Amino acid sequence: MKDFSFKLKLIDELSSGMFLSGEQLGEKFGVSRAAIARHIKAIQDLGIDVYSVKGKGYRLEQPLDLLDQQALQHRLSSPIEVISVIDSTNQRMLGQADLQSGSVCVAEYQTQGRGRRGREWVSPFGSNIYYSMYWRLEAGLPAAMGISLVIGLALVDALEQLGIDGLKLKWPNDVYHNNKKLAGILVELSGQAGDAANLVIGIGLNVSMPEHVQGIDQPWTSLKEISTTQPIARNDIVVTMTETLRNAISIYEQKGLKPFLSQWNRYDNFLDQPIKLLMGNRQVIGVCKGINEQGALLLDTGTDIESFIGGEISVRSAS
Numbered sequence: 082m083k084d085f086s087f088k089l090k091l092i093d094e095l096s097s098g099m100f101l102s103g104e105q106l107g108e109k110f111g112v113s114r115a116a117i118a119r120h121i122k123a124i125q126d127l128g129i130d131v132y133s134v135k136g137k138g139y140r141l142e143q144p145l146d147l148l149d150q151q152a153l154q155h156r157l158s159s160p161i162e163v164i165s166v167i168d169s170t171n172q173r174m175l176g177q178a179d180l181q182s183g184s185v186c187v188a189e190y191q192t193q194g195r196g197r198r199g200r201e202w203v204s205p206f207g208s209n210i211y212y213s214m215y216w217r218l219e220a221g222l223p224a225a226m227g228i229s230l231v232i233g234l235a236l237v238d239a240l241e242q243l244g245i246d247g248l249k250l251k252w253p254n255d256v257y258h259n260n261k262k263l264a265g266i267l268v269e270l271s272g273q274a275g276d277a278a279n280l281v282i283g284i285g286l287n288v289s290m291p292e293h294v295q296g297i298d299q300p301w302t303s304l305k306e307i308s309t310t311q312p313i314a315r316n317d318i319v320v321t322m323t324e325t326l327r328n329a330i331s332i333y334e335q336k337g338l339k340p341f342l343s344q345w346n347r348y349d350n351f352l353d354q355p356i357k358l359l360m361g362n363r364q365v366i367g368v369c370k371g372i373n374e375q376g377a378l379l380l381d382t383g384t385d386i387e388s389f390i391g392g393e394i395s396v397r398s399a400s
Contacts, residue, residue, distance in 0.1 A: 085165050091120055092207075095131065095141045102138035127166075127190050128205025130291060145207040146289075146315050148187055156320050159183035159327070166206075168193040170213035171269055171283040180215040183327050187212050187319055209303070210286040210318055216330055218278040222270060225278050226390070227338040227376025228330070229254045229268045232282055234344055235329035236264060239321045244310050249350035252369075252378045252396055256286075257350050261302040263287055284322070288315060338374050346371045355399040356380070358389055365389075366399050 090110070094101065103114035103121075110117075121139055125131050130142035150163035160181060167173055167188040174186050190206040218225055233250045240248060240256075249257040256264035267283040287303035289312070304313060332340060346352055351369040358365045358380065370379035370386060377388035378396070 088120055088124055095139055096144040100137040100140045147207055149316055153316055153319055157323055161185040164188045166190045170211050171281050174213045174215050174281045182217045184215045185323055205291055208290055209288045212284045214282045214326055216280040218280055222272050222278045225270055229266050230376050231329050231333045231341055232266050234341055235325045237348055239325040242321055243313050250348040251350045258302050258307050261300040263302055338376055357397050357399040359395040360393060
């Protein structure tokens with residue numbers, strides 16, 4: 082997006098909590114009132130709530146908690162890149178070579194954020210966490226089979242460290258709270274047989290999602306709705322997530338999924354409940370029995386315990 086540095090300055094000015102007129106802003110930045118109005122419209126298009134009151138001017142509904150690359154890098158041992166506006170953090174990392182395991186990219190806004198199975202990930206500016214981590218998995222592609230489950234558990238661990246309780250996991254890649262989606266995970270893999278696997282681990286976490294946001298076709302929630310403490314700083318979330326993810330992946334590399342099985346069962350949103358699996362035109366109904374050591378979902382169909390694994394399976398409650 083062109084001239085975004087100016088928009089960031091304007092956003093920061095509007096975060097003061099005071100109404101500022103187009104004339105005042107124009108004088109401060111050396112542009113016309115009409116130019117200010119155009120930039121305000123562009124800011125609103127990013128999903129930022131800007132109050133506009135005739136005779137008083139503009140202000141943000143609430144100050145934005147922006148990410149700070151310098152502060153984040155000071156607290157982290159691996160490289161991190163903070164980008165204001167990007168197509169997709171995953172796409173950014175997929176397009177780079179010679180990345181260090183644990184390298185992170187975060188953004189304030191994604192123009193082409195995506196979730197599993199090509200779905201759009203709605204990404205209003207400065208409201209949530211849009212996050213990707215690169216990891217070189219030396220054991221290769223077969224070893225990456227259960228990695229999204231480990232990432233989900235690590236994300237729950239990070240959020241619990243920050244004071245969030247009542248979290249659940251939906252196989253294979255969603256974090257829930259009271260049956261509403263809080264976060265999603267998209268792991269993209271590349272590599273050749275017999276060689277290391279390159280993982281880009283994408284996470285979208287709702288922090289302070291605007292209530293009126295459009296384009297989401299399922300119940301959702303955000304940290305501001307469920308936190309019982311003061312708002313959690315987005316920079317703190319990124320640091321805690323990064324440290325917890327690195328630790329969990331390191332354990333997974335050494336020991337596989339087995340150490341995580343009992344933990345998964347504690348958080349499984351559908352354990353011992355009737356569910357249906359949607360696989361294209363096929364539907365299978367049964368009772369969820371957790372996961373196995375390969376990360377497959379176990380389903381009691383009434384005649385047998387069957388295992389299911391793959392990226393094209395959707396899980397729904399059958400009750």
